[in-house]
Amino acid sequence: MSTPGPILVLNGPNLNMLGTRQPEVYGSATLDDVVQLCRQTAARYGREIDAFQSNSEGALIDRIHRARGIESGIVINPGGLTHTSVALRDALVIPELPIVEVHISNVHAREEFRHHSYISPIATAVVAGMGIQGYAAAIEFLIHR
Numbered sequence: 001m002s003t004p005g006p007i008l009v010l011n012g013p014n015l016n017m018l019g020t021r022q023p024e025v026y027g028s029a030t031l032d033d034v035v036q037l038c039r040q041t042a043a044r045y046g047r048e049i050d051a052f053q054s055n056s057e058g059a060l061i062d063r064i065h066r067a068r069g070i071e072s073g074i075v076i077n078p079g080g081l082t083h084t085s086v087a088l089r090d091a092l093v094i095p096e097l098p099i100v101e102v103h104i105s106n107v108h109a110r111e112e113f114r115h116h117s118y119i120s121p122i123a124t125a126v127v128a129g130m131g132i133q134g135y136a137a138a139i140e141f142l143i144h145r
């Protein structure tokens, strides 16, 4: 049986600033730390990841379109686009690709406007509040589902 394709790990706006941006909320780990954690988690099971981060909605959508036929699942932290983007939600409706939405912080314990996600209704699973371990949990879920 062939090994499933890589898992695509997507990070949206401002997540390139991890480690510097509000460490009291998002912790001290950098985006590179997140990608390394995801890569190491997948490698334990002989699997690979592809990682992409953009502050631009359109670039994220273009990358999601390219995942078809290449990646086997998507782990996405949409950043603030979580709470605003119908276009990103629409791009993620890909029947053959499972989607896990990840938030480092517990968005439900924060400002009201962070309590709604356009992505959650079309996601296979949602992780929030686990810090960067949420990315590892998402990778594990996709590998073992």
Ligand SMILES: O=C(O)[C@@H]1C=C(O)[C@@H](O)[C@H](O)C1
Residues within 6 Å of the ligand: 013, 014, 015, 077, 078, 079, 080, 081, 082, 102, 103, 104, 105, 106, 107, 114
């Ligand atoms: O917790 C997180 O990873 C999410 C990250 C962001 O940048 C915020 O806009 C979201 O509201 C929460």
